[in-house]
Amino acid sequence: xxxxxxxxxxxxxxxxxxxxxxxxxxxLSLATPLLRAVQIPAKTVVLTFDDAVRSQxxxxxxxxxxxxxxxxxFITHNWMxxxxxxxxxxxxxxxxxxxxxxxNHTWTHSGFDTPEKGAMLGQELQMVDDxxxxxxxxxxxxxxxxxxxxxxxxxxQLQLHGIKLARRGMQxxxxxxxxxxxxxxxxxxxYPLLIPTTGDxxxxxxxxHFKKVVAGARDGRVVVLQxxxxxxxxxxxxxxxxxxxxxxxxxxxxxxxxxxxxxDLLPYFNWSHLPDDPLMTARVASARRK
Numbered sequence: 204x205x206x207x208x209x210x211x212x213x214x215x216x217x218x219x220x221x222x223x224x225x226x227x228x229x230x231l232s233l234a235t236p237l238l239r240a241v242q243i244p245a246k247t248v249v250l251t252f253d254d255a256v257r258s259q260x261x262x263x264x265x266x267x268x269x270x271x272x273x274x275x276x277f278i279t280h281n282w283m284x285x286x287x288x289x290x291x292x293x294x295x296x297x298x299x300x301x302x303x304x305x306x307n308h309t310w311t312h313s314g315f316d317t318p319e320k321g322a323m324l325g326q327e328l329q330m331v332d333d334x335x336x337x338x339x340x341x342x343x344x345x346x347x348x349x350x351x352x353x354x355x356x357x358x359x360q361l362q363l364h365g366i367k368l369a370r371r372g373m374q375x376x377x378x379x380x381x382x383x384x385x386x387x388x389x390x391x392x393x394y395p396l397l398i399p400t401t402g403d404x405x406x407x408x409x410x411x412h413f414k415k416v417v418a419g420a421r422d423g424r425v426v427v428l429q430x431x432x433x434x435x436x437x438x439x440x441x442x443x444x445x446x447x448x449x450x451x452x453x454x455x456x457x458x459x460x461x462x463x464x465x466x467d468l469l470p471y472f473n474w475s476h477l478p479d480d481p482l483m484t485a486r487v488a489s490a491r492r493k
């Protein structure tokens with residue numbers, strides 16, 4: 204009788220162990236996708252616009268709305284007193300209401316590559332946040348490095364401030380001012396606060412060059428485009444002629460590209476295991492003019 208009871212008990216234990224193992228396996232299989240980054244569709248392009256240039260609301264935004272494109276506008280106060288050529292805070296609020304992402308581009312648009320300047324970045328981020336809050340714009344989670352300059356002290360300030368995504372320039376891979384194809388975003392290698400620019404739009408860009416830049420948006424890589432004004436009268440070295448800009452955007456639309464904002468990159472990073480990017484300890488100061 205005792206041996207029979209022991210056999211029954213061992214059988215029950217075996218069934219329980221099997222059930223527990225099966226349940227655990229199912230739970231892990233359901234949880235695993237939550238730990239992985241979402242797969243990046245081919246032809247994914249991030250559109251970004253810097254410096255709060257007035258033509259971004261008069262020329263850029265209407266065209267993007269027409270094409271169904273998303274974008275991020277990085278706002279700095281530095282030139283906003285020039286109301287003829289730059290946005291007001293109310294204009295920025297209007298862009299937000301129209302569904303575009305508003306990012307932080309600091310108050311003074313200084314270079315934050317030195318330890319001294321890097322330590323001041325948090326204060327500048329807060330000044331922009333306060334003005335955005337005043338006109339009803341949420342605190343940004345995206346940032347663009349002014350002048351494409353960055354350093355480890357400033358990187359730390361971004362982390363403390365709650366910035367999730369930050370765009371750098373094509374540097375150090377491509378010298379500033381050269382019409383070349385810059386690095387592609389690889390979410391398995393690039394730290395989310397050091398997202399590289401693949402194409403920094405200069406006035407001497409051609410449609411053929413633009414095609415070369417966006418052609419890299421495949422095999423899990425993302426093309427990040429950096430524009431300024433369309434046109435940009437005050438900063439002619441980063442001017443994009445409106446007719447050329449229309450050609451670029453219609454090319455994207457006609458060839459099936461997905462134009463997204465910076466914030467739309469969030470699902471593509473594995474936040475439980477971010478890349479060990481060597482540039483996290485680098486100090487990069489480009490030759491970019493203000």
